[in-house]
Amino acid sequence: EAGVAQSPRYKIIEKRQSVAFWCNPISGHATLYWYQQILGQGPKLLIQFQNNGVVDDSQLPKDRFSAERLKGVDSTLKIQPAKLEDSAVYLCATRTSGANVLTFGAGSRLTVL
């Protein structure tokens, strides 16, 4: 089966600019996660979707971050305006119903200057 696709792989922007990341999950995987991984740290959950509904967004900085999952398939994560501390890898992961394993995409590396 095809893996979790993410784009872009790399993005460099200046602070206060905006950026969007896209994730296409494995077909049939109902649960989708966005994680932020800062260098030297473990992945931190930003938002969790079940189909197109939000299960948990308690750690999403809602004043600047937004995410949506249209039709319960693809998802986008947007940051506007970006801050220096947003420099990180943004990982999309999915989990299939009935299984208990996360599969990660390759990640999108953001550098904010």
Place this chain on the structure above:
Amino acid sequence: QKEVEQNSGPLSVPEGAIASLNCTYSDRGSQSFFWYRQYSGKSPELIMFIYSNGDKEDGRFTAQLNKASQYVSLLIRDSQPSDSATYLCAVTERSGTYKYIFGTGTRLKVLA
């Protein structure tokens, strides 16, 4: 905030030795426990998971879970230089929402 704690390392072991990686978690009701390996610049990949107290073996890897002590470990036998990576411990919450909480990871170096 529920936490998963790991020693950041680096943990250095000689080739052929046993590497022992440890993880503690704060939520006594955590359901499932995972070990992921992450090579530098790559995304995490699952090594193994464990749900019940005791040991679970898969090739050179053994996961050990002690729910009473809120402790999970990963043993890597016959360590190889290719095992050099960061090992992430993850747990799911009691709520059944499949929220995965990750530790900061332990960096392992296997010396040839």
